[in-house]
Amino acid sequence: MPSDQLNDKQSLTASIEDIVDYMLSTYEGLVLSENWGERALFYNPGSKLPKGVYVLSFKERDGENDRASELNRGNLYRLNIGVGPKSFAARFGSKPLRPSAGGVVETGHDFTQINTIMPHPVYGWMNWIGVINPTHETFDGLKQEIEGAVIIAKKKFQQGK
DSSP states (O other), X not given: OOHHHHHHHHHTBOOHHXXXXXXXXXXXXXXXXXETXXXXXXXXXXXXXXXXXEEEEEEOSOBTTBOTTOGGGTTOOEEEEEOXXXXXXXXXXXXXXXXXXXXXXOSSOOTTOBTOOEEOTTTGGGTEEEEESOBHHHHXXXXXXXXXXXXXXXXXXXXXX
C-alpha cells in the first residue's frame, strides 16, 4: 500500500486518547489506570476498590501470552471491551472455549486484521471483544456494547468484585 494511502487510513483511526476522552466525558466513575504495561479504564467511583472493575483496555504491544494480533508491527493498538454474554453471542454466536496457556481462542478469525471487530484472541471465552486501530466509525458502532460493558462493571462494582 502506498504510504499516502496508509497515512490516510491512519488518520481515520480513533486514537487511544480520543477513546479515553470520550469515555471519561460520557461515563461518571471511570478511572484510567496502567496495569501490566497496558492502559485500561475501570469503573471505580471514589476509589473504593483497589483497582475497580475493568470496562475496557488498550493493548499496545505484544505480550508473552498475547501475540496473536502482532501489535509489534508498529503504530498499532487493540481496543478490548468486556461485553456481556448476550452481546457477545449476538455478534459471534457461541463463545469459544478457553485456550491453553499461551494459546488463542479457536474462532477462525485472523487476529491481525485492522479495524475488524472480533473476539479477543485470549479472553474471547470470557466475552471480551477486540479491534485493532478502530476507525471513528467503527468505534461509534461499538458504543452500545461499551454502554453494556459499563453497566456490567457497575453491577460487579456494587457486588464488590
